[in-house]
Structures are given as C-alpha cells and as structure tokens.
Amino acid sequence: MSDLSTNPIKTIPALVFDAARRYGDLPAIEDGSESVSYDQLPAECLSVCRALIASGIEKGDRVAVWAPNCSRWVIAAIGLQMAGAVLVPLNTRMKPAEAADVLSRSGAKLLLSVGDFLDKDYPASLNPVWPESLQSIVVMSNRQAPACDRIIGWDNFIANGADIAGLVAINRAASVTGDDLSDLMFTSGTTGKPKGVMSRHSACLQAFSEFVTILGLKAGDRYLVVNPFFHAFGYKAGWLACLLAGCTILPEQVFDAKKVLKRIESDRVSVLPGPPTLYLSLLADPELGNTDLSSLRVASTGASSIPPVLISRMRAELGFEVVTTAYGLTECGGLATICNPQDSAEIIAGTSGKAIPGTEVSILDKQGTILPAGETGEICIRGFNVMQGYFDNPKATVETIDSDGWLHTGDLGELDSAGNLKITGRLKDMFIVGGFNCYPAEIEAQLAEHPAIAQSAVIGVPDDRMGEVGCACLVLRPGHAIDEVSMIQWCRERMSNYKVPRYVRVLDAMPVNASNKVIKQDLVHMFNQSKQSQAEPA
Known part of the structure; x- marks a missing residue:
C-alpha cells in the first residue's frame, strides 16, 4: 500500500x-x-x-x-x-x-x-x-x-x-x-x-498556498464561497484554498445580498471573497445596518476596476481587517498577481499587486521586448503557474505561449516602479460582466444565426452594477425589422445569461477602416453619445 x-x-x-x-x-x-x-x-x-x-x-x-x-x-x-x-x-x-x-x-x-x-x-x-x-x-x-x-x-x-x-x-x-x-x-x-x-496538481497547490499565506487564512475560518465552483475564483481560490488552510467551506448557490447578509450573521462568516459587485450590493442593502458583521475578517476582490472608496468602505462599513485585490486568468491557474493587504487603499484599488513568488510578470511590446516601468504593453506571465497548454489545440498553445515561456494574456497594462501591475485595457476583444469574461466573437457567432441579422458587432459598455455589459450593434437584412426586447429574449434562449447583450442598437452600416474591419471604438463612441442624449432634458 x-x-x-x-x-x-x-x-x-x-x-x-x-x-x-x-x-x-x-x-x-x-x-x-x-x-x-x-x-x-x-x-x-x-x-x-x-x-x-x-x-x-x-x-x-x-x-x-x-x-x-x-x-x-x-x-x-x-x-x-x-x-x-x-x-x-x-x-x-x-x-x-x-x-x-x-x-x-x-x-x-x-x-x-x-x-x-x-x-x-x-x-x-x-x-x-x-x-x-x-x-x-x-x-x-x-x-x-x-x-x-x-x-x-x-x-x-x-x-x-x-x-x-x-x-x-x-x-x-x-x-x-x-x-x-x-x-x-x-x-x-x-x-x-x-x-x-x-x-x-502541483501548480494549483503552489499558487494557492501563496494566496492562503498572503490573505492570512487560518484553520477554523469560515469561508462563504459565493463565487461559482466552475470558475477558478470559486474552485481554486475557494474550496481548494479552504482545504489548504483548514477553513470551513460554506457553499452559496446563487448570490442574493439579503440572503448573504443573513448567512454572514447566522454562520459567522469570516472570509468572503468576490467581485466588486458583490460588495457594492451588500453596502447598498437596507438591511446592512441591522446585520451583525463582526465575524468578517478577510476579503479578496478583482475582475474589474475598483474605486479606492470601495476599499475604504469595505474596511469601515463591512468590517474587513484584510482587503486585497488579485489578477489572474484561467491560463495561469487563476492567479498571477496579488496585493499585499498592508498596502494603501489606493494601491489595492488602483493596481493588482505583484507577481506571486516563483513567477514573473512583464510588459512586452509588439516585438516581444520587455518594457520599462511606466510604459504600457501586453501583460505577459512566466512561471510554474502557466498552463500546460490548450487541450488538443497545439496551434492555439503556440500562439499564446512564446518560445521564451511567456504566456501572452491579451491584456494591456503597466508596472510601477515597485512592480505593482496596473491593468489599462485589453488587446483581446473582451469585456467582463460581473466577473465573467465575455468574448464578442462568441456572441457574434450566435447572433449570426438570427434570420434578420446581416452583421453584428458586440461591445462592452459601462454598467454601474455589473462593471460592464454587452451592447449588440446590428445591421439587418433587407425587409427585416427587430425590437430590442424581442432580440434580447432571443439571446436569453440561446446564451448564458452573462453573455446576453443588455442593449441593442440597429445601424444602417458598420463603421469600418480601410481593411474593412469594424472600428469598435467608433461603436463605443456612438453608444456613449446616444446615452448622453437620452440623459439630457428635452
């Protein structure tokens, strides 16, 4: 044996x-x-x-x-x-x-x-x-x-x-x-x-042992896992981190602010990671002042930009002793960088911290040259946490991990003089809805099956609650018409909820460049103008 x-x-x-x-x-x-x-x-x-x-x-x-x-x-x-x-x-x-x-x-x-x-x-x-x-x-x-x-x-x-x-x-x-x-x-x-x-296996354990250490998780902590287990945040930073530290796993199936507040009180929850929308929802709930939050100790967030005031409110109003932010993607096991909880609210809100021990984060230009601090380029990761590759897809693997072992994330960012990572944008055509990555190409492929749609382009637009949501910009086939409500309902029947566009805009033609590629920045500008005109008094 x-x-x-x-x-x-x-x-x-x-x-x-x-x-x-x-x-x-x-x-x-x-x-x-x-x-x-x-x-x-x-x-x-x-x-x-x-x-x-x-x-x-x-x-x-x-x-x-x-x-x-x-x-x-x-x-x-x-x-x-x-x-x-x-x-x-x-x-x-x-x-x-x-x-x-x-x-x-x-x-x-x-x-x-x-x-x-x-x-x-x-x-x-x-x-x-x-x-x-x-x-x-x-x-x-x-x-x-x-x-x-x-x-x-x-x-x-x-x-x-x-x-x-x-x-x-x-x-x-x-x-x-x-x-x-x-x-x-x-x-x-x-x-x-x-x-x-x-x-x-070993990469998962090594990365999230660092996560446990930096957050200060300890035996007997009670961890309410709201992040879904099918996501690295709920699986590796969730129940796997609990097993590493000796915490109690408290699964929560569907996020509801009132229910979570009750569970914090009744189950004496001490650890509660989640995307910024989770904390914003708790802070906005009318029952917040009537709930005993004294058990809360540790919070970790990420997935989108965070106002520094949120970090301060999480400490002052929710009572967290430890608040930090992290950055990762599935291709590096879900964790690449993390802030020191002792850092200021500005650093925790404005950056995603430093590379975890045993890994490197660099900013590369289009030629693959490592850029100095303060310059913007593609965020690239190297180390034990980089994936083995894409399953049955060697071509995509080679396109993502270069010959020097750098994982190209498709995200744009810069490093400050202390090595903290600041994410400034995305090379890849992607936006994040409440912590879930949305890829326009995937949504556009589904929209192409609609009989009334000749062409589609999906963009991410700001949303107060979710951070970003999708807007489907459409050019219709001759003789067809659609309305926003029915189009969104059509999407709901065919797509995961977070992928469903929250807005629909019908255009006569797409703005394109000399190569006939859709200029999505123009679509974002058009959307912002339409929202602004709707907000202006008549």
Whole structure:
C-alpha cells in the first residue's frame, strides 16, 4: 500500500489526506443540514473514487461536473481526482448545446450533474444533444424525472463502487503525481470557440498556498464561497484554498445580498471573497445596518476596476481587517498577481499587486521586448503557474505561449516602479460582466444565426452594477425589422445569461477602416453619445 503521508503534498488527493490529519474534527464543509468534518472527508471522496473505478474510469480520463455550489460538487471533484481523472467544470449558465460542445471536445466519459435546479432538469436537457463520448450522467441531487439507463442516481452510483476494495481506491489516489492534470477548464477565446486549459496538481497547490499565506487564512475560518465552483475564483481560490488552510467551506448557490447578509450573521462568516459587485450590493442593502458583521475578517476582490472608496468602505462599513485585490486568468491557474493587504487603499484599488513568488510578470511590446516601468504593453506571465497548454489545440498553445515561456494574456497594462501591475485595457476583444469574461466573437457567432441579422458587432459598455455589459450593434437584412426586447429574449434562449447583450442598437452600416474591419471604438463612441442624449432634458 502506498503511503500518501511520506510524499510531499503535490496533489489534491494527498492534500485531502493530509488535511484530515491536521484538522481532524474541524468542519470541512457545511451545506444546509449536511456537515462533513476534515477527518470524514477522505472516506466520502474515496467512495466516489471507488464508484468511478467501478464505472471504468481510468487515469487521465475526463469527468465533468455540472452543478451549482454544493457539498457534493467538492466531494465529486476530489473523488474523481483521486481516481486520477481530470476535472472538467461546466458553467451552470450554459445552454445544453454549449455544455454538449464542451463535453464532446473534452471527451468526457461521465458527467456528475445536478438534478432539478432553477426550474431546469439538467440531465434531460442534454438528451437531444447527447455527446458521443458521454457514457452516463450521475445525478447528485433530487430530480423529478425517473432514472434511465444513461442517467443514474447518486446513491446507486455510490453503491456500485462497493465491490471495489478501499485499498484499490487509496492506491489509485496515491498514484496521482504533481505533474498529472488536475483540471481542464474551458475558457472562451477571440475565435469564438472555448478552449480547454490544462492545469497540473502541483501548480494549483503552489499558487494557492501563496494566496492562503498572503490573505492570512487560518484553520477554523469560515469561508462563504459565493463565487461559482466552475470558475477558478470559486474552485481554486475557494474550496481548494479552504482545504489548504483548514477553513470551513460554506457553499452559496446563487448570490442574493439579503440572503448573504443573513448567512454572514447566522454562520459567522469570516472570509468572503468576490467581485466588486458583490460588495457594492451588500453596502447598498437596507438591511446592512441591522446585520451583525463582526465575524468578517478577510476579503479578496478583482475582475474589474475598483474605486479606492470601495476599499475604504469595505474596511469601515463591512468590517474587513484584510482587503486585497488579485489578477489572474484561467491560463495561469487563476492567479498571477496579488496585493499585499498592508498596502494603501489606493494601491489595492488602483493596481493588482505583484507577481506571486516563483513567477514573473512583464510588459512586452509588439516585438516581444520587455518594457520599462511606466510604459504600457501586453501583460505577459512566466512561471510554474502557466498552463500546460490548450487541450488538443497545439496551434492555439503556440500562439499564446512564446518560445521564451511567456504566456501572452491579451491584456494591456503597466508596472510601477515597485512592480505593482496596473491593468489599462485589453488587446483581446473582451469585456467582463460581473466577473465573467465575455468574448464578442462568441456572441457574434450566435447572433449570426438570427434570420434578420446581416452583421453584428458586440461591445462592452459601462454598467454601474455589473462593471460592464454587452451592447449588440446590428445591421439587418433587407425587409427585416427587430425590437430590442424581442432580440434580447432571443439571446436569453440561446446564451448564458452573462453573455446576453443588455442593449441593442440597429445601424444602417458598420463603421469600418480601410481593411474593412469594424472600428469598435467608433461603436463605443456612438453608444456613449446616444446615452448622453437620452440623459439630457428635452
């Protein structure tokens, strides 16, 4: 029998066994009436591992999870990683066709899914677009519809693993190495097709050990994870960080300011990371003054520009002792830079901090020359946290990681004299809606299927609550007409909610340059002018 305790902690399975020894009866997960302690967690995860082995899952196979934040999401993810499988998280906002595309291109053999969530039967929704590689769906929660050959309930799935000896599962978990893939997270690109980012176990643990240290997370902290588990912020900076520090994972499925305020008070929440919109919503809620926030200690934000006054208000009105900001993208495991919590509100709000230890951040010009402090260019990252590459896409990998090992982020920025990163814009045609990356090319590809649309261009425009939202600028086919309400509804039926444009503008023609490329800056200017004219009194 392999002894996980004799090896350095290089994998997530090894971390779970180590955490059980270190944190014992401290609660690892509390989800409603369900509570799992650290010393119970390995057995819970090994039961999933045994069931997966019984299902024929081998090391390196891809297994997907499509569910909102819940205790079984964490247990399922760790269980499949114990089996040596690669976690493929699916965005719960995906439409069935979007989910099927990721399942198909990842070659996922099995899907662990929620049953009924937000009035949607997730397994049934995949029936019309069932991917060829997918053998079955395991339903982790209640579901009204009956099971079938391809859809199995959680209890039956776990029971199927009873014939697999516990020693077999433990040895499978021990065989996982730090260089093995921990996850395959699909991120959209300017080509409009999501790309699978391959990350290693050891890189995840090394990066987020730094995150835990800088934030000062400690055993017994109670971490309300509002950020979705399918995103690096909820997965790696969320429940994985909790396991590293001995915190209690408190999953929250859907953000609602009033509900979160109640949970802070009732669950004595001490750690609450999130995008700026989360804190702005809490600060604006009428119940804020009637809520006991004395347990709050640590906050981490990012994803968009932040006014310094927000940092000050988070400290003064929400009571956070530690407030910091960070920068990362899926291609570097979700973490590249982070601010020292001791920095001023101006630095924490105006920059994304310095590169985490063991990595480099540089600003490069178009020729690949490293620029000095204060000059703007492309943000590039080098170090252990850079992805292994894009799954089954060597061309895109070479285009993103150069021969010197620099990951080209597509973001524009500059470094100050102290090495703090300031993000100034984006080379890639992208905007961020409430912390979610939106790629116009992907949305435009969907809009092209509308029978009335001849041409589309999507831009990001400012929004007080979400930071940015989409505006679809359209040129129509002759003889067709649309209205904004019906167009947005059409999009809602086909796209994840955050991708749906909040504004629609119909144009006679697109502004183009000499190369016949749409000048999106002109579209932004036109949008701003139209908003300004609407705001002016008649």
